[in-house]
Amino acid sequence: MSLAETIQHSGTGQEADFRPRFLSAYQHMLLARVLEEKLGALYRAGGRIVGGVYVGKGQEAFSAALGVQLQKGKDIYGPLIRDQAGRIAYGEPILDAVRTYLGALTGPMRGRDGNIHRGRPQEGLMAMISHLGSMLSVVAGALFARRLAGRLGDAIGATSIGDGGTSTGSFHEAMNMAAVEKLPIIVSVANNQFAYSTPNNRQFACENLVDRAAGYGVEGVTVDATDLGACLEVFQQAAKRARAGGGPQMIVGRLLRLAGHGEHDDASYIPDTAKKGLGARDCLAVAEQRLLDEGWLNAAEVKEMYAEARRKVDQAVSKVSKEPLPDPFKENWQALSSADLVEGQHEA
Amino acid sequence: MSLAETIQHSGTGQEADFRPRFLSAYQHMLLARVLEEKLGALYRAGGRIVGGVYVGKGQEAFSAALGVQLQKGKDIYGPLIRDQAGRIAYGEPILDAVRTYLGALTGPMRGRDGNIHRGRPQEGLMAMISHLGSMLSVVAGALFARRLAGRLGDAIGATSIGDGGTSTGSFHEAMNMAAVEKLPIIVSVANNQFAYSTPNNRQFACENLVDRAAGYGVEGVTVDATDLGACLEVFQQAAKRARAGGGPQMIVGRLLRLAGHGEHDDASYIPDTAKKGLGARDCLAVAEQRLLDEGWLNAAEVKEMYAEARRKVDQAVSKVSKEPLPDPFKENWQALSSADLVEGQHEA
Amino acid sequence: MSITYLEAIREAQYEALRHDPAVFLYGQDISTFGGAFKATKNLDKEFPGRVFDAPISEDAMVGMAIGAAVEGARPIVEMQFADFSSVGFNQIVNQAATLYWRTNTPCPITIRLPSGGTAGSGPFHSQSMEAIYAHYPGLVIVTPATVEDAYWMLLDSVAINDPVIYCEHKFLYYHLKADQIGDRELPIGKARIARPGRHATIVTYSAMVHEALRAAEELQLDGYQIEVVDLRSVKPMDTDTILASVARTGRLLALGEAFPWGGVTAEIVSRVASEAFHLLDAPPMRLNSKDTPIPYHPNLWKAHRPTVSTIAAALRRLLRY
Amino acid sequence: MSITYLEAIREAQYEALRHDPAVFLYGQDISTFGGAFKATKNLDKEFPGRVFDAPISEDAMVGMAIGAAVEGARPIVEMQFADFSSVGFNQIVNQAATLYWRTNTPCPITIRLPSGGTAGSGPFHSQSMEAIYAHYPGLVIVTPATVEDAYWMLLDSVAINDPVIYCEHKFLYYHLKADQIGDRELPIGKARIARPGRHATIVTYSAMVHEALRAAEELQLDGYQIEVVDLRSVKPMDTDTILASVARTGRLLALGEAFPWGGVTAEIVSRVASEAFHLLDAPPMRLNSKDTPIPYHPNLWKAHRPTVSTIAAALRRLLRY
């Protein structure tokens, strides 16, 4: 098996479909950014959003580049904290995000769970639990079952983890298991230099997290996650290898978290050195610049895209604002799907 | 940091102290082998030993070579399933083994725990719990505390794991933590090709478990674990590096388990190919041959060593056989050291 | 011809695999080797490609079973010992148990826990974890005490569209036998009157059912008729059957092998005290193991868990009242 | 000047670090950042080299603390949320809890669990795990309900030579205040009469103590005097104080925020029913959360846990009896 190689240069654009993929990924990134800015504003305004807001600012390129490789209804996706762009690229309607953040009864989580803890497992979109590292084995199991049933075809799975999440035993066990079973899965590792406030040097001691790929016996690639072109190329190749039976693909992205851990966090602990580093480039601005340089879009068109995204987001928010919230008296308080096995409560 | 290198050739014997180290290690191996054969016999005879017997046959060289690097009263050791030889080399009296296997009240575990689940933590010898992978963080924590208290000096810690144990999340978390803290610890990974009945190809997908060292950012070395000379050299160098502040040292030994998982297991699942492979050499026979070839011992001396070992073992067993067993009515049924916080039982 | 408790578990897995292509088995050493206790013996040959050896990764084992269930599979996961499910704990209580309630996605997985004490097994190969799992919403916890229940309740567990923790008692594996497996008698959720009586009720489950029956025999010599209720599943717990029995006898001893703080016996006693206070002619009693880890040496182990004699003594106290 | 429950936890850690060089802190984001809730704010500056950021490795965090304790250290481990201790579970219940009994080696570690529900926190940032840990031999489980207890019981926990699970309730962090920390009043293991009464006893702990007190206020308007017992530690549980209270009132409501199956309320009710049956003038009652994961949206969350009104309603049923 080939050892970890590094691709730093941007997508060449050789492939015929590079431009349209770049454009659509850019649109997903942009919509994610606008949506999360709105959610942040609602959070700061107070009242409407209870609990936290966790945004993927700076991570949109890495996330979207994976998302565009996945085909909803065919591939399985287990997004994590900072994957709003990937979710949109995969095909999750932004209404799912808004409804879950606002706790609307109409959303996939029906107010039972919130914010990033959402999904539609039966449609291939896993709903993360909070415990980091624990989604990888679930995505792997879904692929395993399909292969067993003979209906995997060339479908793949994908999931994300952060630099901090790689320290969990759960992630290790699942990565090793996926490798043993040679499952077609892309594992994107976003090294945004911090786990909440904890810097890399308190999280791991290897030079590059991609050094772990060889230890699992899987392909490993590093990419500049602020460069959409590079991300598109890396994930496209990884998807190709996975669909062709190449087994798990570990993609490590280098970037910086451009927001607080959550909107409650001013991230004052991030040193200027990190903010001035290469990873600190805003992937959205970088992608925008390239669009203009390549002449794929002009300033007016970009401006219109923002306006369009804002319209979509505002529509979604105002629509959801009118939707019903959960009502404890109408709620079906049953944790089991087998109604006959549900216990009454023994209070008297 | 240097990547994983491989040392296959046998110890050169250049070092002045090589011969005495080889000799003492050999004696530890031999005593371990004789002791475990006796324990196996007692088990098969029935009655005396309740529960299982787990032997290190084939692993004595790898285990003893680590043990002789450790200084009791100074270094910390967390042995595992197949470390009888290492325990003896470290300085655990064989009485501790016999008393624990027979459940004698006089042993370190006082009949409360048995067989390989023994130790004297306050003297630097950790008592393994069964859950694989969970001792590494404990040994690491002991070193961490000593360093914090400014009394670590050039002491080191050491612990063992098997090929199967490397799949546990617990092992991964502890390995990563030890690397982040750059603790002076030797982690010996005995790849004896099987985890109970499970072969390597169902356990991991990398070519060599030492490939994981780079992913943790630690030194990694592979050694032919059937070759005592090579093991002595590798562990001596690892101990030197660890004492000198080189951080965790991962040593992967290649061998074959020459016994059942436990004495209850005929290991019929081990294929002939494995039994004919290089790893299947009996490290004790190989060491013996070398002793004779080098003229360090003659056949008569070897014979006498066996006789001596048998005397020691028989003495220990007959001594322990006369010792008291635990008595439930005299037992102090308290799980807390704080007697004032122990609850009565609420049965009426 | 007779069949043991352990063989019944194997047979049930055979039937589950035969009847439903969605079923597969995942666990350490369960394929060629047939499992540490041989509960899956030959199943890999009888059902090629449906019985898989897992790495020593309990967290990933459970996680993968959950993902498989989302895709319509009905995996049976074997933990080599119940005690080791402690490292698969998070996936069980936070991923499997919450999946349906959070996402409306059924999670039909069965996790087999070889449970309970046997002589010489020590602190980490003897545990009974039913109370730990029963505390969490979203799980069904079954504790078969008979060969028939071992068989039928495992088949029922696989058929249930929710995560089931199947606690099989190692102490019963080999020496508990039945002539053959009769028809299914009760569904999961219903308790069984293992022995009818008039003077006192023992409510218990799993291996302790048999100790309770022996103690009942012993008290019969003194002219007492002790009713023994076998819970069969501790969650859901069949409160109605418990209350009906206490209504007959007026006296309750809740018996379990697990640790004394909390657990099944506390749930039994508090339900009866809350819901059938006036049916009690004497204070309800509990009998559990001692509040220490489970000892290795048989001398200690025998005294750590309830025995026929300690149960009989408790019954006498209860009857003397 | 006043001090919050959260500040008291910080102050206690300050004192522990100041008084005993063997104490150190280990947890995620607790150093420079001062912790997700700021419970260790500035302690890294006040005690350089004694407050460490941990990787996201709860199992290794606990294991390292155990090893450190073997070497004479007295570590305090902060779990970022109690819910995440599920992945450190094995080291807590099988390594820390068994160390003394197996090897005669004390294990003085304190594990801080930010526990309990707050609006909008959802299924994985709201859990109360005291019953899970209390089931295992070898652990002490404390559940402070007041600012003073938050302070003194944390200092006491660090001083105890056994593993202590310190359950601090996030709901009390900011808005529970005291003018200052008075003297230590009770040792761990003793319950406190939070409010004296004559007509019924509520036995509870942690944040529910305050809901119980409000419900007691409400019933005072109807002329009922409700006694509220704050357990302070759920293991050991101060049965004597509970029984003495029930002896005064003859009526018991066991109240807890955790899941309904098993848990602290079952242990309370079954101890009282077993040991003080004839002191009860009415069937003992329990009130817990609902048997589902803890919901995210406040509308659901408020109805999932016991509230002043559901507690008051339960008391009225109890008194009407």
Ligand SMILES: Cc1ncc(C[n+]2csc(CCOP(=O)(O)OP(=O)(O)O)c2C)c(N)n1
């Ligand atoms: C097992 C576990 N421990 C602790 C936490 C609390 N927590 C939530 S996010 C986070 C930091 C994650 O950092 P990283 O994995 O790098 O992802 P990022 O936030 O940088 O995207 C922590 C510690 C958790 N969710 N799960």
Ligand SMILES: Cc1ncc(C[n+]2csc(CCOP(=O)(O)OP(=O)(O)O)c2C)c(N)n1
């Ligand atoms: C977490 C955990 N799961 C399962 C077991 C049961 N078990 C005991 S030893 C063993 C095999 C260990 O294989 P390996 O690590 O290769 O060590 P070896 O026996 O070959 O020396 C297993 C599965 C365990 N002890 N711990």
Ligand SMILES: [Mg+2]
């Ligand atoms: Mg990060």
Ligand SMILES: [Mg+2]
């Ligand atoms: Mg092995």
